[in-house]
Structures are given as structure tokens and as C-alpha cells.
Amino acid sequence: MEIIKDPAAFQKQSQAWRAEGLRVALVPTMGALHAGHFKLIECARQMADRVSVSIFLNPIQFGPNEDLAKYPKTFEADAAGCRERGVDAIFAPVPGDVYPPGFQTTVHVDGLTSPLCGRSRPGHFDGVTTVVLKLLLLGQPSVALFGWKDAQQLLVIRRMARDLNVPVEIMGIEIVREADGLAMSSRNVYLKPEERREAPRIHKGLEAARKAFQAGERDTDKLLAAARKPIEECPLMRIDYLEARSLETLEELKEAKAGDTLIAAAVFLGSTRLIDNIRL
């Protein structure tokens, strides 16, 4: 496994693979890899001749009051986990090589970025789409894999790739959860023990909405009330958003439709902001 820091060298390696006719998969990450990332890598390994993992804590997707500075960094463990799973190349650039002096280009997706995390984190998705486009052009993958935990991110990136004719398939991979239901996240390490004990309530709420849907309920007010209950019962939790939206357009839904309903939540547990979702 190669560890490549220089963007030009990574692109050259990627182009050489493509010139040989090899199928390349890319898994973009910000490091602090957990079982969710490793599932992406394992899926990538099944689908491609060469697997690249990018590890880049992208400063431009963090707001001024967000957790960029304290975001966990576990490069040695990340690299070991990648090596074990047969990754061919880790691309781990420094910010100054990704955004050199004079850098002034932004990739913006419009409608899909307005609600949910886009409302709570202004500018966040511009940072995401800009870096992901760069990673796609450097890594030259025919498939790039993202977790469904960041559902809006997945939809925004898929839209961007399609709108800009990037020749890549954007693949979503199912959320990986802890035994108690908490969605895997690099940010879970921020939780104090008493917060960690309560954290599965988010998943519990979402599953309550799913059960109500399966029992025939279609009114999203009622589905969301079911989801809200276990979360609101916990005094440590504060809901940032909990909404039912179309999986296609992210428009708000009054009535849930099988195959096109995303119920997405962002919840503060103390100062830690966790997101999770289900698709109906």
C-alpha cells in the first residue's frame, strides 16, 4: 500500500491505473476511520481492481465555530486498517497542497443544500462539493463510495457529479451501527459516558417512525412525533432538526411515500452534534 501526499503524484498514479484499463474505486474520508468507513472500503475492494482511500480533514467544510480543531486524528490506526483491507493507495495531502495560495474556486449545488444540515451549517456543502470534485478528478475513480449516514451529503454529491458530467458512479452504502443502535461516527468519541448511554435514543426514535410507517401511518407529522418522543424525553438532548423529506428532491413531505421518504435527524447531545436517518 502506498501513502501519497502529493496531489500531482496521486493523480499520476490514478491515471496510470486507468491507462492500464483497471477499475478504480475511491473512498473519500476525513480520517478517524471506524467500522462504517471500513465497510465502504470492503465494498470498494469487491468492486474494483484498485482501491484508493483519501484521508483529508477538509478545513473548508467546517464553520468558524465547529469542531475542526478537535476533530479526532488517528492516522496510524487508519493506515493499518486500510492496509489490512487491501487498500492500494492512501491519499493524505496537507491543506496547503489542496488549497494552494491563490485558490479561489467553489463548486455549489443549489436546492438540495438548502434544508437540513445546509440550514444548520451555512457553507458546509460548498466545502464538501468542492473537495469531493477535486478528489474525484485526482483519484479518477469509476466508482466512489459514501455512507448513507450523511444522506444529504450523498444526494448533493451525486447531484454534483451528474450535473458536471463527472464520469463516476456515486454509490451509497448502508449505515453501520453500534450494538445498541447508535450510528457509527468519528464524532462519537466526543460523547461523555452519560451522553453515550443516551445516544441510541436517536436511532430508537427513527425506528419508532419506521414502525408507525410499517403499521400504515403516512402522515409525517405523526411519524415525526413518534420519532421525537424518545429524544425529547432525554434532558441531555436538543433537536437541531427532525424532518421528513423526499429522497429525490429533499422537499418537505406531508405524506410519506414508500421508496421516496427520508427521515433525517440532527441532535445535540451536550455540545456534540450527531446526525442519523432512515429511508422508508
Added chain:
Amino acid sequence: MEIIKDPAAFQKQSQAWRAEGLRVALVPTMGALHAGHFKLIECARQMADRVSVSIFLNPIQFGPNEDLAKYPKTFEADAAGCRERGVDAIFAPVPGDVYPPGFQTTVHVDGLTSPLCGRSRPGHFDGVTTVVLKLLLLGQPSVALFGWKDAQQLLVIRRMARDLNVPVEIMGIEIVREADGLAMSSRNVYLKPEERREAPRIHKGLEAARKAFQAGERDTDKLLAAARKPIEECPLMRIDYLEARSLETLEELKEAKAGDTLIAAAVFLGSTRLIDNIRL
């Protein structure tokens, strides 16, 4: 020579060429081809194994009160001119295939787009960078050629390609002029005979600035005054801008520096807006 309308078919063709190890050149145009475009195509032909020309009148780079509707369309002559010069493929999509329903992505370059045409034509360069990135990703060129007449456009596109790690060389080709000095432009056909007679004054002004520079003048106020004179002497002309700027950053220059000075003009002749420039 193939004429391809479907973006996916064009991308597939381009990828097939690259997979064979062929060097591909792309000349993006809006049609109404003239000797300036043909020079780009001839240069492309010298440099690459396969030459693609895109002919697409890009609606999103026109403002609401601009000349999109009346822009000249000469597809048959354009195609004949391309065929004569050994072009391998013309990509001529319809707007609905370039911007299908739901399209919502914009590529924005910041500082370089603020002055000059960016100030006169808000949103223009977002339209340019968005379509050019799409064309680069569809056409997969290792080199794309643009005329120096649209100097700011060339600098903005070069910046965009570099910032986003597009694996392409953006090459600028010298302005082609009519015998009397008027820069070739698809918009010259708008000029009434009496306007056409006066039009070379723009070039004459720019050349007066060059002569003053060659004689040792470095104060850009004086260079611009020399450039302005023949233009202001013509009652049919109204200067939109006439400025001296750094070729690197497009910052305004008080003092001209050899190798880093652009003198750029936009002039209304009646209702027709013409641009031209020189580099010192």
C-alpha cells in the same frame, strides 16, 4: 468527422480515445466560427491525435438583457470549416441535454471574475466556468484551446482547471485580426457599415498604448490616456471599461510591468459590445 449531440455518447467517444492512449484536444466554441476559432482548431490539430470542437451557445453565460436570442448561428458553415481542418468530432448538444431538469450546480471562481467583464456582466463567468468544466469532463482533453481575445475568460478558466485539479492544459492562442486591426469576433456581424468603419479604433488605441510603453512610459494613467484617445474621438463609441491589470491576478496596476500587464477594453459601438486587449 462525427457530429455528436448526446453528451453521454460524446464522453464515451472521448474516453475510448483516451483508453487507446491518444492525445485529445478540445476547442470549446459557441459556433459562428471565424478565423480566430479556425486558428485554435489548426493549433489543436498540430498538437493532438484527435481534435474535438464543441459548438454550444451556452444560455447560462448570457444576462437577461444580452444577445443570446440574436447571437449568430451558422452551423452548416461551422461544420464545413471543421471538416476542412481535419476535426474528428463536433459536439453540438441541445441546451436541455446540457442542463436537464433538476440541474443545480455552479462552478464559481472568485477574485479573477470581479473586475472587467465580470463587473459589466454579473453571473457571466459562473456560466462560463460551469459549462467549460462540463465540456472538459465530457471531452476528456489533455489540452483545451481558448483565444486571448477573451483574456479574462482564459485566466478564469485556467484558474478553475488548476484549482479543481482538472488534468488538462489550458492553452491561450493569439488574437486573430481583420486587415484593419479589428479583433475577430462572432459579434462583428452586428455592426452597421458606419460602425464597422470605426471599429478598428479600439485596436488603434491599444496599439498607441503599446507604443508609449515601448517608448518607456510605465504610468498606466498615461498609457490608458493614449489608448482612450482614438476611441473617445468617435461619437459612436462608448467605453465600458479600459483598464491596465496584472496578467496574474487581474489587480489594477498603477505601473505597467513587462510580462505582467494586460490592457483590456470593452467598448459599445451602438448597441454592440466589443472587447479587445493587448499584453505588454
